Amino acid sequence: MAVEQVLRSRNVWTREERAILEAAVSEYRSFDARATILRRGASIEVATLLLEGFVSRHVDGRDGLRQLVAMQAPGDFVDLHGYPLKSLDHDVGSLTPVKLAVIPHWKLWQIQNENPDLARKLWFLTVVDAAIHRKWMFRLGRLKAVQRLAHFLCETNARLFAIGLSDGRRFALPLTQFDLADVCGLTSVHVNRVMRELRERGLCTMRAGSVEILDFAGLMRLGAFEPGYLYLNDDVVKRLSAGEKMELSEDG
Amino acid sequence: MAEWKEPFQPSDDAGAASAEEGVVILDGPFSVAVTFTPEAALRTSENLRLAAKLAREQRERALRKEVSGL
Incomplete structure:
Protein backbone atom coordinates (compact mmCIF):
# COMPACT_ATOMS: atom_id res chain seq x y z
CA MET A 1 0.00 0.00 0.00
CA ALA A 2 1.12 3.55 -0.65
CA VAL A 3 1.30 6.08 2.18
CA GLU A 4 -1.69 7.98 0.84
CA GLN A 5 -3.78 4.81 0.63
CA VAL A 6 -2.83 3.65 4.12
CA LEU A 7 -3.64 7.02 5.62
CA ARG A 8 -6.91 7.28 3.70
CA SER A 9 -8.10 3.93 5.02
CA ARG A 10 -7.81 5.15 8.59
CA ASN A 11 -10.20 8.02 7.89
CA VAL A 12 -8.53 10.30 10.41
CA TRP A 13 -6.76 12.70 8.10
CA THR A 14 -7.91 15.37 5.68
CA ARG A 15 -6.64 15.19 2.11
CA GLU A 16 -4.23 18.06 2.83
CA GLU A 17 -2.88 16.31 5.93
CA ARG A 18 -2.33 13.10 3.99
CA ALA A 19 -0.38 15.07 1.40
CA ILE A 20 1.75 16.71 4.11
CA LEU A 21 2.58 13.34 5.68
CA GLU A 22 3.34 11.76 2.31
CA ALA A 23 5.64 14.65 1.46
CA ALA A 24 7.42 14.19 4.80
CA VAL A 25 8.48 10.63 3.89
CA SER A 26 12.23 10.55 3.25
CA GLU A 27 12.57 6.89 2.30
CA TYR A 28 10.94 3.48 2.28
CA ARG A 29 12.34 0.44 4.02
CA SER A 30 11.45 -3.23 3.70
CA PHE A 31 12.23 -6.02 6.13
CA ASP A 32 11.82 -9.77 5.93
CA ALA A 33 9.76 -11.51 8.58
CA ARG A 34 11.40 -11.93 11.99
CA ALA A 35 13.82 -9.04 11.56
CA THR A 36 14.74 -6.61 14.30
CA ILE A 37 13.72 -3.16 13.10
CA LEU A 38 14.70 -1.17 16.18
CA ARG A 39 16.62 -2.15 19.27
CA ARG A 40 15.78 -1.00 22.76
CA GLY A 41 17.93 1.94 23.80
CA ALA A 42 19.16 2.81 20.31
CA SER A 43 19.09 6.50 19.45
CA ILE A 44 16.40 7.26 16.87
CA GLU A 45 15.85 10.29 14.68
CA VAL A 46 13.05 9.02 12.46
CA ALA A 47 9.50 7.78 12.87
CA THR A 48 8.14 4.91 10.80
CA LEU A 49 4.70 4.40 9.35
CA LEU A 50 3.76 0.79 8.69
CA LEU A 51 2.49 0.33 5.14
CA GLU A 52 2.36 -3.45 4.82
CA GLY A 53 2.60 -6.40 7.19
CA PHE A 54 2.57 -6.72 10.96
CA VAL A 55 5.10 -5.42 13.45
CA SER A 56 5.53 -6.21 17.12
CA ARG A 57 6.74 -4.17 20.03
CA HIS A 58 8.28 -6.61 22.42
CA VAL A 59 10.27 -6.81 25.61
CA ASP A 60 12.81 -9.58 26.18
CA GLY A 61 13.26 -10.76 29.75
CA ARG A 62 16.61 -11.67 31.26
CA ASP A 63 15.57 -15.32 31.00
CA GLY A 64 15.27 -14.90 27.23
CA LEU A 65 11.49 -15.08 27.28
CA ARG A 66 9.78 -12.56 25.04
CA GLN A 67 6.56 -10.70 25.75
CA LEU A 68 4.77 -9.02 22.89
CA VAL A 69 3.41 -5.76 24.28
CA ALA A 70 1.87 -4.43 21.08
CA MET A 71 1.10 -5.43 17.52
CA GLN A 72 0.98 -2.79 14.79
CA ALA A 73 -1.09 -3.08 11.65
CA PRO A 74 -0.81 -1.13 8.36
CA GLY A 75 -1.57 2.55 8.92
CA ASP A 76 -0.05 2.54 12.40
CA PHE A 77 2.98 4.57 13.32
CA VAL A 78 5.36 2.03 14.78
CA ASP A 79 7.42 4.35 16.94
CA LEU A 80 5.85 7.78 17.07
CA HIS A 81 6.48 7.85 20.82
CA GLY A 82 10.18 7.80 19.91
CA TYR A 83 9.84 11.38 18.61
CA PRO A 84 9.84 12.94 22.08
CA LEU A 85 11.63 10.02 23.76
CA LYS A 86 14.51 9.78 21.23
CA SER A 87 15.00 6.11 22.07
CA LEU A 88 12.66 3.24 22.86
CA ASP A 89 12.37 1.09 25.97
CA HIS A 90 11.42 -1.95 23.89
CA ASP A 91 12.42 -3.65 20.65
CA VAL A 92 10.48 -3.46 17.40
CA GLY A 93 10.44 -6.46 15.10
CA SER A 94 8.69 -7.65 11.96
CA LEU A 95 6.23 -10.49 12.42
CA THR A 96 5.77 -10.77 8.66
CA PRO A 97 7.52 -9.19 5.68
CA VAL A 98 6.93 -5.46 6.14
CA LYS A 99 7.20 -2.20 4.27
CA LEU A 100 7.72 1.03 6.19
CA ALA A 101 7.68 4.71 5.30
CA VAL A 102 10.30 6.72 7.16
CA ILE A 103 9.63 10.27 8.37
CA PRO A 104 12.56 12.16 9.93
CA HIS A 105 11.92 13.70 13.35
CA TRP A 106 12.91 17.13 12.09
CA LYS A 107 10.01 16.96 9.64
CA LEU A 108 7.65 16.04 12.48
CA TRP A 109 9.02 19.07 14.33
CA GLN A 110 8.20 21.17 11.28
CA ILE A 111 4.65 19.74 11.20
CA GLN A 112 4.28 20.40 14.91
CA ASN A 113 5.16 24.05 14.38
CA GLU A 114 3.34 24.69 11.14
CA ASN A 115 0.27 22.49 11.44
CA PRO A 116 -0.98 22.11 15.03
CA ASP A 117 -4.16 20.28 13.96
CA LEU A 118 -2.10 17.59 12.26
CA ALA A 119 0.27 17.46 15.25
CA ARG A 120 -2.72 16.92 17.54
CA LYS A 121 -3.84 13.99 15.37
CA LEU A 122 -0.37 12.44 15.60
CA TRP A 123 -0.56 12.90 19.37
CA PHE A 124 -4.01 11.23 19.24
CA LEU A 125 -2.42 8.15 17.67
CA THR A 126 0.16 7.82 20.45
CA VAL A 127 -2.47 8.12 23.17
CA VAL A 128 -4.60 5.49 21.41
CA ASP A 129 -1.49 3.28 21.51
CA ALA A 130 -1.40 3.89 25.27
CA ALA A 131 -5.10 2.98 25.56
CA ILE A 132 -4.42 -0.29 23.75
CA HIS A 133 -1.47 -0.97 26.07
CA ARG A 134 -3.78 -0.49 29.07
CA LYS A 135 -6.21 -3.00 27.65
CA MET B 1 -19.82 1.06 35.77
CA ALA B 2 -19.40 -2.39 37.28
CA GLU B 3 -19.29 -2.63 41.05
CA TRP B 4 -15.74 -2.35 42.38
CA LYS B 5 -14.52 -5.44 44.13
CA GLU B 6 -11.40 -5.88 46.18
CA PRO B 7 -8.92 -7.54 43.85
CA PHE B 8 -7.61 -11.03 44.24
CA GLN B 9 -9.71 -12.36 47.07
CA PRO B 10 -8.81 -15.97 47.80
CA SER B 11 -10.60 -18.13 45.29
CA ASP B 12 -13.10 -20.69 46.43
CA ASP B 13 -12.91 -22.29 42.99
CA ALA B 14 -10.27 -24.85 42.13
CA GLY B 15 -8.12 -24.47 39.04
CA ALA B 16 -8.90 -26.82 36.16
CA ALA B 17 -6.00 -29.09 35.25
CA SER B 18 -5.80 -31.01 31.99
CA ALA B 19 -3.24 -33.02 30.06
CA GLU B 20 -2.36 -31.87 26.55
CA GLU B 21 0.44 -33.05 24.28
CA GLY B 22 2.44 -34.47 27.19
CA VAL B 23 2.19 -31.44 29.45
CA VAL B 24 -0.20 -30.31 32.17
CA ILE B 25 -2.23 -27.13 31.71
CA LEU B 26 -3.63 -25.32 34.73
CA ASP B 27 -6.47 -22.98 33.80
CA GLY B 28 -7.88 -20.59 36.35
CA PRO B 29 -9.08 -19.57 38.76
CA PHE B 30 -8.86 -15.90 37.78
CA SER B 31 -6.18 -15.32 35.16
CA VAL B 32 -4.00 -18.30 36.12
CA ALA B 33 -2.74 -19.95 32.94
CA VAL B 34 0.31 -22.14 33.43
CA THR B 35 1.77 -25.10 31.57
CA PHE B 36 3.82 -27.64 33.53
CA THR B 37 5.86 -30.64 32.64
CA PRO B 38 4.31 -33.70 34.31
CA GLU B 39 7.14 -33.73 36.88
CA ALA B 40 6.69 -30.06 37.77
CA ALA B 41 2.92 -30.56 37.97
CA LEU B 42 3.40 -33.38 40.49
CA ARG B 43 5.81 -31.28 42.59
CA THR B 44 3.39 -28.35 42.43
CA SER B 45 0.47 -30.52 43.51
CA GLU B 46 2.51 -31.75 46.49
CA ASN B 47 3.49 -28.14 47.36
CA LEU B 48 -0.17 -27.11 47.12
CA ARG B 49 -1.28 -30.02 49.28
CA LEU B 50 1.25 -29.17 52.01
CA ALA B 51 0.46 -25.43 51.85
CA ALA B 52 -3.28 -26.17 52.03
CA LYS B 53 -2.71 -28.29 55.14
CA LEU B 54 -0.75 -25.46 56.78
CA ALA B 55 -3.35 -22.87 55.79
CA ARG B 56 -6.10 -24.97 57.39
CA GLU B 57 -4.07 -25.22 60.58
CA GLN B 58 -3.59 -21.44 60.57
CA ARG B 59 -7.35 -20.96 60.25
CA GLU B 60 -8.05 -23.37 63.07
CA ARG B 61 -5.51 -21.62 65.32
CA ALA B 62 -7.05 -18.25 64.53
CA LEU B 63 -10.53 -19.59 65.27
CA ARG B 64 -9.42 -21.11 68.60
CA LYS B 65 -7.79 -17.79 69.56
CA GLU B 66 -10.97 -15.90 68.65
CA VAL B 67 -13.17 -18.28 70.68
CA SER B 68 -10.86 -18.30 73.72
CA GLY B 69 -10.72 -14.51 73.66
CA LEU B 70 -14.48 -14.15 73.95
Whole structure:
Protein backbone atom coordinates (compact mmCIF):
# COMPACT_ATOMS: atom_id res chain seq x y z
CA MET A 1 0.00 0.00 0.00
CA ALA A 2 1.12 3.55 -0.65
CA VAL A 3 1.30 6.08 2.18
CA GLU A 4 -1.69 7.98 0.84
CA GLN A 5 -3.78 4.81 0.63
CA VAL A 6 -2.83 3.65 4.12
CA LEU A 7 -3.64 7.02 5.62
CA ARG A 8 -6.91 7.28 3.70
CA SER A 9 -8.10 3.93 5.02
CA ARG A 10 -7.81 5.15 8.59
CA ASN A 11 -10.20 8.02 7.89
CA VAL A 12 -8.53 10.30 10.41
CA TRP A 13 -6.76 12.70 8.10
CA THR A 14 -7.91 15.37 5.68
CA ARG A 15 -6.64 15.19 2.11
CA GLU A 16 -4.23 18.06 2.83
CA GLU A 17 -2.88 16.31 5.93
CA ARG A 18 -2.33 13.10 3.99
CA ALA A 19 -0.38 15.07 1.40
CA ILE A 20 1.75 16.71 4.11
CA LEU A 21 2.58 13.34 5.68
CA GLU A 22 3.34 11.76 2.31
CA ALA A 23 5.64 14.65 1.46
CA ALA A 24 7.42 14.19 4.80
CA VAL A 25 8.48 10.63 3.89
CA SER A 26 12.23 10.55 3.25
CA GLU A 27 12.57 6.89 2.30
CA TYR A 28 10.94 3.48 2.28
CA ARG A 29 12.34 0.44 4.02
CA SER A 30 11.45 -3.23 3.70
CA PHE A 31 12.23 -6.02 6.13
CA ASP A 32 11.82 -9.77 5.93
CA ALA A 33 9.76 -11.51 8.58
CA ARG A 34 11.40 -11.93 11.99
CA ALA A 35 13.82 -9.04 11.56
CA THR A 36 14.74 -6.61 14.30
CA ILE A 37 13.72 -3.16 13.10
CA LEU A 38 14.70 -1.17 16.18
CA ARG A 39 16.62 -2.15 19.27
CA ARG A 40 15.78 -1.00 22.76
CA GLY A 41 17.93 1.94 23.80
CA ALA A 42 19.16 2.81 20.31
CA SER A 43 19.09 6.50 19.45
CA ILE A 44 16.40 7.26 16.87
CA GLU A 45 15.85 10.29 14.68
CA VAL A 46 13.05 9.02 12.46
CA ALA A 47 9.50 7.78 12.87
CA THR A 48 8.14 4.91 10.80
CA LEU A 49 4.70 4.40 9.35
CA LEU A 50 3.76 0.79 8.69
CA LEU A 51 2.49 0.33 5.14
CA GLU A 52 2.36 -3.45 4.82
CA GLY A 53 2.60 -6.40 7.19
CA PHE A 54 2.57 -6.72 10.96
CA VAL A 55 5.10 -5.42 13.45
CA SER A 56 5.53 -6.21 17.12
CA ARG A 57 6.74 -4.17 20.03
CA HIS A 58 8.28 -6.61 22.42
CA VAL A 59 10.27 -6.81 25.61
CA ASP A 60 12.81 -9.58 26.18
CA GLY A 61 13.26 -10.76 29.75
CA ARG A 62 16.61 -11.67 31.26
CA ASP A 63 15.57 -15.32 31.00
CA GLY A 64 15.27 -14.90 27.23
CA LEU A 65 11.49 -15.08 27.28
CA ARG A 66 9.78 -12.56 25.04
CA GLN A 67 6.56 -10.70 25.75
CA LEU A 68 4.77 -9.02 22.89
CA VAL A 69 3.41 -5.76 24.28
CA ALA A 70 1.87 -4.43 21.08
CA MET A 71 1.10 -5.43 17.52
CA GLN A 72 0.98 -2.79 14.79
CA ALA A 73 -1.09 -3.08 11.65
CA PRO A 74 -0.81 -1.13 8.36
CA GLY A 75 -1.57 2.55 8.92
CA ASP A 76 -0.05 2.54 12.40
CA PHE A 77 2.98 4.57 13.32
CA VAL A 78 5.36 2.03 14.78
CA ASP A 79 7.42 4.35 16.94
CA LEU A 80 5.85 7.78 17.07
CA HIS A 81 6.48 7.85 20.82
CA GLY A 82 10.18 7.80 19.91
CA TYR A 83 9.84 11.38 18.61
CA PRO A 84 9.84 12.94 22.08
CA LEU A 85 11.63 10.02 23.76
CA LYS A 86 14.51 9.78 21.23
CA SER A 87 15.00 6.11 22.07
CA LEU A 88 12.66 3.24 22.86
CA ASP A 89 12.37 1.09 25.97
CA HIS A 90 11.42 -1.95 23.89
CA ASP A 91 12.42 -3.65 20.65
CA VAL A 92 10.48 -3.46 17.40
CA GLY A 93 10.44 -6.46 15.10
CA SER A 94 8.69 -7.65 11.96
CA LEU A 95 6.23 -10.49 12.42
CA THR A 96 5.77 -10.77 8.66
CA PRO A 97 7.52 -9.19 5.68
CA VAL A 98 6.93 -5.46 6.14
CA LYS A 99 7.20 -2.20 4.27
CA LEU A 100 7.72 1.03 6.19
CA ALA A 101 7.68 4.71 5.30
CA VAL A 102 10.30 6.72 7.16
CA ILE A 103 9.63 10.27 8.37
CA PRO A 104 12.56 12.16 9.93
CA HIS A 105 11.92 13.70 13.35
CA TRP A 106 12.91 17.13 12.09
CA LYS A 107 10.01 16.96 9.64
CA LEU A 108 7.65 16.04 12.48
CA TRP A 109 9.02 19.07 14.33
CA GLN A 110 8.20 21.17 11.28
CA ILE A 111 4.65 19.74 11.20
CA GLN A 112 4.28 20.40 14.91
CA ASN A 113 5.16 24.05 14.38
CA GLU A 114 3.34 24.69 11.14
CA ASN A 115 0.27 22.49 11.44
CA PRO A 116 -0.98 22.11 15.03
CA ASP A 117 -4.16 20.28 13.96
CA LEU A 118 -2.10 17.59 12.26
CA ALA A 119 0.27 17.46 15.25
CA ARG A 120 -2.72 16.92 17.54
CA LYS A 121 -3.84 13.99 15.37
CA LEU A 122 -0.37 12.44 15.60
CA TRP A 123 -0.56 12.90 19.37
CA PHE A 124 -4.01 11.23 19.24
CA LEU A 125 -2.42 8.15 17.67
CA THR A 126 0.16 7.82 20.45
CA VAL A 127 -2.47 8.12 23.17
CA VAL A 128 -4.60 5.49 21.41
CA ASP A 129 -1.49 3.28 21.51
CA ALA A 130 -1.40 3.89 25.27
CA ALA A 131 -5.10 2.98 25.56
CA ILE A 132 -4.42 -0.29 23.75
CA HIS A 133 -1.47 -0.97 26.07
CA ARG A 134 -3.78 -0.49 29.07
CA LYS A 135 -6.21 -3.00 27.65
CA TRP A 136 -3.42 -5.48 26.98
CA MET A 137 -2.45 -5.19 30.66
CA PHE A 138 -6.06 -5.83 31.65
CA ARG A 139 -6.19 -8.80 29.33
CA LEU A 140 -3.13 -10.44 30.84
CA GLY A 141 -3.98 -9.55 34.42
CA ARG A 142 -7.65 -10.36 34.54
CA LEU A 143 -8.74 -12.66 31.72
CA LYS A 144 -8.54 -16.42 31.52
CA ALA A 145 -6.56 -18.08 28.75
CA VAL A 146 -9.47 -18.60 26.35
CA GLN A 147 -10.72 -15.07 27.01
CA ARG A 148 -7.29 -13.59 26.25
CA LEU A 149 -7.20 -15.08 22.77
CA ALA A 150 -10.86 -14.20 22.16
CA HIS A 151 -10.17 -10.61 23.18
CA PHE A 152 -7.07 -10.36 20.98
CA LEU A 153 -8.94 -11.72 17.96
CA CYS A 154 -11.85 -9.30 18.50
CA GLU A 155 -9.42 -6.40 18.82
CA THR A 156 -7.49 -7.42 15.71
CA ASN A 157 -10.70 -7.88 13.75
CA ALA A 158 -11.88 -4.40 14.75
CA ARG A 159 -8.57 -2.75 13.94
CA LEU A 160 -8.25 -4.48 10.58
CA PHE A 161 -11.91 -3.81 9.74
CA ALA A 162 -11.25 -0.11 10.29
CA ILE A 163 -8.52 -0.14 7.63
CA GLY A 164 -10.27 -2.48 5.20
CA LEU A 165 -8.13 -5.55 5.93
CA SER A 166 -10.98 -7.51 7.53
CA ASP A 167 -14.45 -7.90 6.11
CA GLY A 168 -15.71 -8.00 9.66
CA ARG A 169 -15.50 -11.78 9.86
CA ARG A 170 -12.44 -12.93 7.98
CA PHE A 171 -8.91 -11.58 8.02
CA ALA A 172 -5.35 -12.68 7.36
CA LEU A 173 -3.29 -13.03 10.53
CA PRO A 174 0.02 -14.61 9.57
CA LEU A 175 1.15 -15.06 13.18
CA THR A 176 2.53 -18.32 14.49
CA GLN A 177 1.22 -20.13 17.52
CA PHE A 178 4.37 -18.91 19.30
CA ASP A 179 3.49 -15.29 18.48
CA LEU A 180 -0.02 -15.78 19.84
CA ALA A 181 1.51 -17.37 22.92
CA ASP A 182 3.71 -14.28 23.40
CA VAL A 183 0.71 -12.00 22.95
CA CYS A 184 -1.45 -13.93 25.41
CA GLY A 185 1.20 -14.89 27.96
CA LEU A 186 0.58 -18.59 27.36
CA THR A 187 2.56 -21.55 26.11
CA SER A 188 2.02 -22.59 22.50
CA VAL A 189 0.42 -25.85 23.71
CA HIS A 190 -2.04 -23.80 25.72
CA VAL A 191 -2.77 -21.60 22.70
CA ASN A 192 -3.44 -24.74 20.67
CA ARG A 193 -5.91 -25.95 23.29
CA VAL A 194 -7.62 -22.56 23.45
CA MET A 195 -7.89 -22.39 19.64
CA ARG A 196 -9.58 -25.78 19.69
CA GLU A 197 -11.96 -24.57 22.39
CA LEU A 198 -12.93 -21.53 20.32
CA ARG A 199 -13.57 -23.80 17.34
CA GLU A 200 -15.59 -26.29 19.37
CA ARG A 201 -17.70 -23.47 20.82
CA GLY A 202 -18.49 -22.38 17.25
CA LEU A 203 -16.91 -18.94 17.77
CA CYS A 204 -13.96 -18.89 15.41
CA THR A 205 -11.52 -20.96 13.40
CA MET A 206 -7.87 -20.27 12.69
CA ARG A 207 -5.89 -21.99 9.99
CA ALA A 208 -3.05 -21.26 7.57
CA GLY A 209 -2.58 -17.69 8.71
CA SER A 210 -6.22 -16.69 8.47
CA VAL A 211 -8.99 -16.21 10.99
CA GLU A 212 -12.69 -16.75 10.40
CA ILE A 213 -15.01 -15.48 13.09
CA LEU A 214 -18.20 -17.50 13.11
CA ASP A 215 -19.96 -15.69 15.95
CA PHE A 216 -18.53 -12.23 16.59
CA ALA A 217 -21.07 -11.34 19.28
CA GLY A 218 -20.27 -14.58 21.11
CA LEU A 219 -16.54 -14.02 20.77
CA MET A 220 -16.92 -10.47 22.12
CA ARG A 221 -18.91 -11.73 25.10
CA LEU A 222 -16.41 -14.44 25.90
CA GLY A 223 -13.44 -12.08 25.58
CA ALA A 224 -15.17 -9.24 27.48
CA PHE A 225 -14.36 -7.10 24.44
CA GLU A 226 -15.81 -3.67 23.83
CA PRO A 227 -14.13 -1.53 21.18
CA GLY A 228 -14.31 1.88 22.92
CA TYR A 229 -10.61 1.91 23.83
CA LEU A 230 -9.66 1.70 20.13
CA TYR A 231 -11.27 5.12 19.51
CA LEU A 232 -12.46 4.04 16.07
CA ASN A 233 -14.81 6.19 14.06
CA ASP A 234 -18.42 5.80 15.18
CA ASP A 235 -19.54 4.54 11.77
CA VAL A 236 -16.88 1.81 11.83
CA VAL A 237 -18.01 0.62 15.27
CA LYS A 238 -21.67 0.66 14.17
CA ARG A 239 -20.99 -1.34 11.02
CA LEU A 240 -18.79 -3.79 12.90
CA SER A 241 -21.31 -4.27 15.70
CA ALA A 242 -24.14 -4.68 13.21
CA GLY A 243 -22.21 -7.53 11.61
CA GLU A 244 -22.00 -5.73 8.31
CA LYS A 245 -19.63 -7.40 5.90
CA MET A 246 -17.30 -5.19 3.96
CA GLU A 247 -15.64 -5.74 0.63
CA LEU A 248 -11.93 -6.16 1.23
CA SER A 249 -9.44 -3.95 -0.51
CA GLU A 250 -7.07 -5.51 -3.02
CA ASP A 251 -4.41 -5.69 -0.32
CA GLY A 252 -6.78 -7.46 2.03
CA MET B 1 -19.82 1.06 35.77
CA ALA B 2 -19.40 -2.39 37.28
CA GLU B 3 -19.29 -2.63 41.05
CA TRP B 4 -15.74 -2.35 42.38
CA LYS B 5 -14.52 -5.44 44.13
CA GLU B 6 -11.40 -5.88 46.18
CA PRO B 7 -8.92 -7.54 43.85
CA PHE B 8 -7.61 -11.03 44.24
CA GLN B 9 -9.71 -12.36 47.07
CA PRO B 10 -8.81 -15.97 47.80
CA SER B 11 -10.60 -18.13 45.29
CA ASP B 12 -13.10 -20.69 46.43
CA ASP B 13 -12.91 -22.29 42.99
CA ALA B 14 -10.27 -24.85 42.13
CA GLY B 15 -8.12 -24.47 39.04
CA ALA B 16 -8.90 -26.82 36.16
CA ALA B 17 -6.00 -29.09 35.25
CA SER B 18 -5.80 -31.01 31.99
CA ALA B 19 -3.24 -33.02 30.06
CA GLU B 20 -2.36 -31.87 26.55
CA GLU B 21 0.44 -33.05 24.28
CA GLY B 22 2.44 -34.47 27.19
CA VAL B 23 2.19 -31.44 29.45
CA VAL B 24 -0.20 -30.31 32.17
CA ILE B 25 -2.23 -27.13 31.71
CA LEU B 26 -3.63 -25.32 34.73
CA ASP B 27 -6.47 -22.98 33.80
CA GLY B 28 -7.88 -20.59 36.35
CA PRO B 29 -9.08 -19.57 38.76
CA PHE B 30 -8.86 -15.90 37.78
CA SER B 31 -6.18 -15.32 35.16
CA VAL B 32 -4.00 -18.30 36.12
CA ALA B 33 -2.74 -19.95 32.94
CA VAL B 34 0.31 -22.14 33.43
CA THR B 35 1.77 -25.10 31.57
CA PHE B 36 3.82 -27.64 33.53
CA THR B 37 5.86 -30.64 32.64
CA PRO B 38 4.31 -33.70 34.31
CA GLU B 39 7.14 -33.73 36.88
CA ALA B 40 6.69 -30.06 37.77
CA ALA B 41 2.92 -30.56 37.97
CA LEU B 42 3.40 -33.38 40.49
CA ARG B 43 5.81 -31.28 42.59
CA THR B 44 3.39 -28.35 42.43
CA SER B 45 0.47 -30.52 43.51
CA GLU B 46 2.51 -31.75 46.49
CA ASN B 47 3.49 -28.14 47.36
CA LEU B 48 -0.17 -27.11 47.12
CA ARG B 49 -1.28 -30.02 49.28
CA LEU B 50 1.25 -29.17 52.01
CA ALA B 51 0.46 -25.43 51.85
CA ALA B 52 -3.28 -26.17 52.03
CA LYS B 53 -2.71 -28.29 55.14
CA LEU B 54 -0.75 -25.46 56.78
CA ALA B 55 -3.35 -22.87 55.79
CA ARG B 56 -6.10 -24.97 57.39
CA GLU B 57 -4.07 -25.22 60.58
CA GLN B 58 -3.59 -21.44 60.57
CA ARG B 59 -7.35 -20.96 60.25
CA GLU B 60 -8.05 -23.37 63.07
CA ARG B 61 -5.51 -21.62 65.32
CA ALA B 62 -7.05 -18.25 64.53
CA LEU B 63 -10.53 -19.59 65.27
CA ARG B 64 -9.42 -21.11 68.60
CA LYS B 65 -7.79 -17.79 69.56
CA GLU B 66 -10.97 -15.90 68.65
CA VAL B 67 -13.17 -18.28 70.68
CA SER B 68 -10.86 -18.30 73.72
CA GLY B 69 -10.72 -14.51 73.66
CA LEU B 70 -14.48 -14.15 73.95
